[in-house]
Amino acid sequence: MTEVIPHNSFDTILVLDNGSQYTHLITRRLREINVYSEMLPCTQKLADLGWSPKGIILSGGPYSVYEKDAPHIDPAFFELGVPILGICYGLQEIAHRLHADNVVAGTAREYGHADLQATRFGGHVDKLFEGLEDAMTVWMSHGDKLCNLPEGFHTIGTTKNSEYAAIAHQTEPVYGIQFHPEVTHTPQGGQLLKNFAVGICGAQQTWTMSEFIGQEITRIRNLVGPTGQVLGAVSGGVDSTVAAKLMTEAIGDRFHAVLVDNGCMRLNECAVVKDVLQEQLGINLTVVDASEEFLAGLKGVHDPEQKRKFIGGKFIDVFEEEARKIEAKNAGKVEWFLQGTLYPDVIESISFKGPSQTIKTHHNVGGIAERLMAGHGLKLIEPLRELFKDEVRELGRQLNISAELVGRHPFPGPGLAIRVLGEVTKEKVDAARHADHIFISMIREAGLYDDIGQAYAALDPSRAVGVMGDKRVYANIILLRAISTKDFMTATPYPFSYEFLTKVSTRIVNEVQGVCRVAYDFTSKPPGTIEME
Numbered sequence: 001m002t003e004v005i006p007h008n009s010f011d012t013i014l015v016l017d018n019g020s021q022y023t024h025l026i027t028r029r030l031r032e033i034n035v036y037s038e039m040l041p042c043t044q045k046l047a048d049l050g051w052s053p054k055g056i057i058l059s060g061g062p063y064s065v066y067e068k069d070a071p072h073i074d075p076a077f078f079e080l081g082v083p084i085l086g087i088c089y090g091l092q093e094i095a096h097r098l099h100a101d102n103v104v105a106g107t108a109r110e111y112g113h114a115d116l117q118a119t120r121f122g123g124h125v126d127k128l129f130e131g132l133e134d135a136m137t138v139w140m141s142h143g144d145k146l147c148n149l150p151e152g153f154h155t156i157g158t159t160k161n162s163e164y165a166a167i168a169h170q171t172e173p174v175y176g177i178q179f180h181p182e183v184t185h186t187p188q189g190g191q192l193l194k195n196f197a198v199g200i201c202g203a204q205q206t207w208t209m210s211e212f213i214g215q216e217i218t219r220i221r222n223l224v225g226p227t228g229q230v231l232g233a234v235s236g237g238v239d240s241t242v243a244a245k246l247m248t249e250a251i252g253d254r255f256h257a258v259l260v261d262n263g264c265m266r267l268n269e270c271a272v273v274k275d276v277l278q279e280q281l282g283i284n285l286t287v288v289d290a291s292e293e294f295l296a297g298l299k300g301v302h303d304p305e306q307k308r309k310f311i312g313g314k315f316i317d318v319f320e321e322e323a324r325k326i327e328a329k330n331a332g333k334v335e336w337f338l339q340g341t342l343y344p345d346v347i348e349s350i351s352f353k354g355p356s357q358t359i360k361t362h363h364n365v366g367g368i369a370e371r372l373m374a375g376h377g378l379k380l381i382e383p384l385r386e387l388f389k390d391e392v393r394e395l396g397r398q399l400n401i402s403a404e405l406v407g408r409h410p411f412p413g414p415g416l417a418i419r420v421l422g423e424v425t426k427e428k429v430d431a432a433r434h435a436d437h438i439f440i441s442m443i444r445e446a447g448l449y450d451d452i453g454q455a456y457a458a459l460d461p462s463r464a465v466g467v468m469g470d471k472r473v474y475a476n477i478i479l480l481r482a483i484s485t486k487d488f489m490t491a492t493p494y495p496f497s498y499e500f501l502t503k504v505s506t507r508i509v510n511e512v513q514g515v516c517r518v519a520y521d522f523t524s525k526p527p528g529t530i531e532m533e
């Protein structure tokens with residue numbers, strides 16, 4: 001039986017990655033039009049693929065096709081008979097394989113905006129530009145170019161610098177474009193990709209989260225079998241909650257969720273997560289209060305990396321113990337461990353980084369999985385590994401998870417421990433937690449929450465002098481941080497109004513014990529990071 005995984009049950013466009021920074025965007029753009037797409041490195045052999053793509057896109061890449069060590073696509077893909085679209089390096093690869101002299105280093109590099117003029121020939125050749133205007137704004141990023149029209153092709157588009165900026169084979173569904181349709185700077189790029197995937201490859205636009213739920217539940221049931229038990233760590237964050245709800249839909253109480261209270265959670269967090277996951281979503285959840293163990297172990301530890309190391313290790317200890325308890329209670333072996341891996345993690349681990357560099361292997365959050373897999377022989381189950389974050393959010397909405405939870409700001413596993421600078425004590429965590437609660441509540445009341453990528457209050461244990469009620473005080477400083485970001489890789493400080501920050505500051509100084517100053521962090525990332533430690 002063919003396994004129920006997306007590329008076996010949805011029409012799939014295969015993207016072969018030649019190392020471009022934008023390859024994942026091709027996959028994104030196709031998914032946005034409900035066409036399922038997967039990315040694999042350009043070193044993929046057709047013989048090892050094991051499934052049938054409806055069409056193939058060859059991405060851009062940093063190499064020059066004529067260089068000695070440049071990567072080349074397995075020729076078998078060209079014999080497969082499915083439509084092929086080459087983008088930038090991909091176009092150059094199509095031209096180069098027909099004749100080595102077809103691609104040369106250009107005299108002028110072309111970066112950024114270019115004006116493309118399309119030419120129509122009739123028949124399938126025109127399908128790539130169907131419905132697009134003849135004069136197109138496109139976005140380029142290349143130094144090499146085609147110096148000859150490859151044999152058997154028509155030129156369907158030219159720019160000032162590139163005589164063969166777009167080509168189509170006269171009889172076969174093979175196309176190549178020098179520009180990047182996947183970036184938003186190519187306004188008609190989305191339509192072009194749709195023309196290729198839907199119009200040329202005939203892919204059905206069936207990739208929706210409601211379709212995915214049904215198929216994924218079937219897949220989980222087949223994988224786990226009629227009696228298998230699955231364990232999963234949940235944080236109350238979006239990914240683990242959505243994954244846990246999906247598991248519960250598939251196998252009910254044979255899925256065991258564990259939330260660890262590490263003593264550094266936000267105000268009422270464990271109670272709220274328990275209420276939402278257990279009472280509202282019907283997830284079989286155990287909350288383990290290990291707060292004292294964590295706080296005891298953090299005593300005297302000042303170094304951020306040592307704090308993280310201790311928390312990560314302790315986390316696994318607590319989790320392993322809980323796994324044994326659950327096994328004892330169920331009088332049966334737990335065979336599976338749930339992990340909320342997302343597609344960007346998968347892409348990160350498989351993208352083509354070049355012949356001389358090793359391709360990074362996929363790493364798991366906190367190492368919980370590795371230790372449980374090694375120690376307990378648990379197998380990994382990753383129901384979100386084909387999904388992007390916005391797809392996970394949509395999946396959450398389809399699974400009736402509240403908009404509030406689905407839109408939650410990320411919260412790091414070590415929690416407030418990395419937001420109390422230096423040594424962590426219960427008093428300092430309490431102060432940071434209280435200030436954080438005031439800040440976030442005021443952000444919500446002001447209607448700003450969904451506009452901000454992430455916000456929190458941290459505690460600087462240095463002391464400053466203040467005067468409160470005519471008395472001299474010598475107390476800690478609260479640091480407020482809020483950022484705007486697309487992907488959490490880069491970020492800018494959120495532009496609150498002066499009035500808003502003043503109000504927050506007044507409340508924190510008045511209400512939080514041991515604090516006499518409030519500062520707002522204006523640092524971007526880079527050079528700052530989002531968390532303090």
Ligand SMILES: Nc1ncnc2c1ncn2[C@@H]1O[C@H](COP(=O)(O)OP(=O)(O)OP(=O)(O)O)[C@@H](O)[C@H]1O
Pocket residue numbers: 232233234235236237238239240241258259260261262340365366408409410411412413
């Ligand atoms: N307090 C906790 N108890 C149990 N598991 C936890 C805890 N904190 C973190 N984890 C585990 O670590 C994983 C990594 O957290 P991560 O923040 O990447 O994802 P998330 O919390 O599910 O979602 P989000 O990215 O929206 O916060 C979680 O999915 C969960 O499995």
Ligand SMILES: O=c1[nH]c(=O)c2[nH+]cn([C@@H]3O[C@H](COP(=O)(O)O)[C@@H](O)[C@H]3O)c2[nH]1
Pocket residue numbers: 365410411412413414454488525528529530531532
């Ligand atoms: O689960 C997590 N465990 C961690 O140890 C951790 N450290 C940082 N983060 C989150 O990652 C994003 C980027 O944070 P930085 O700019 O501080 O690296 C931000 O969203 C951070 O909150 C973590 N999440």
Ligand SMILES: NC(=O)CC[C@H](N)C(=O)O
Pocket residue numbers: 020059060061062063064087088089090141142143144145
């Ligand atoms: N973006 C690309 O794919 C660039 C391809 C090739 N490295 C060039 O410079 O032309």
Ligand SMILES: [Mg+2]
Pocket residue numbers: 235237238410411412413
């Ligand atoms: Mg989280």
